[in-house]
Amino acid sequence: MGTDVRVRRVYDESSPEDGARVLVDRVWPRGMRKEAARLDEWAKDVAPSAELRTWYRHDPAKFDEFRRRYTAELAQPGAKEALARLRALAADRPVTLLTATKDLDLSQAAVLAGLLRETT
Numbered sequence: 495m496g497t498d499v500r501v502r503r504v505y506d507e508s509s510p511e512d513g514a515r516v517l518v519d520r521v522w523p524r525g526m527r528k529e530a531a532r533l534d535e536w537a538k539d540v541a542p543s544a545e546l547r548t549w550y551r552h553d554p555a556k557f558d559e560f561r562r563r564y565t566a567e568l569a570q571p572g573a574k575e576a577l578a579r580l581r582a583l584a585a586d587r588p589v590t591l592l593t594a595t596k597d598l599d600l601s602q603a604a605v606l607a608g609l610l611r612e613t614t
Contacts (some may be wrong), residue, residue: 498588499610500602503591505594507534513588516580518603520544523594533592535583539576542602543567552600561605577609584610 498513504523508515514534517523518545520541523531541551550560568577583589590608595601 495613497584497606499584500588500590501598501601501607502590502592503594503596503598504531504592511588512590514582514583515592516592517592518606519595520547522611526594531592537580538574539572540568540580540602540606546572552595552597554597554600564605565601565609568606577606580606581610 500512500563502512504519504526509516515532517533518540519530519535520538541547542560546560546563546567550556554565567573582591591606593601593603598604
């Protein structure tokens with residue numbers, strides 16, 4: 495059985511199928527109350543660096559390079575441990591990675607979901 499990892503916007507209504515709800519943004523989502531997010535965890539350490547986010551700006555033309563640079567960041571101490579924690583969580587139950595980003599397919603959450611699905 496494959497790892498059940500989903501990607502959703504943090505602003506969407508939570509669902510019983512979400513499993514563990516983990517925010518993977520470094521910055522708290524604008525206008526979102528902590529209680530409304532219904533998070534199990536806020537994994538700031540797996541979010542892209544401010545420098546990488548600023549460079550990328552969700553430009554579709556930069557996505558492949560963003561994925562490469564972000565994957566390299568995830569191999570660094572701190573991020574590596576946070577990613578291992580997400581892997582352990584995903585091994586036990588469904589996990590929904592949450593982000594404020596509008597285009598989920600071009601987000602760090604999509605990159606993380608791909609990594610979690612292929613390595614657990």
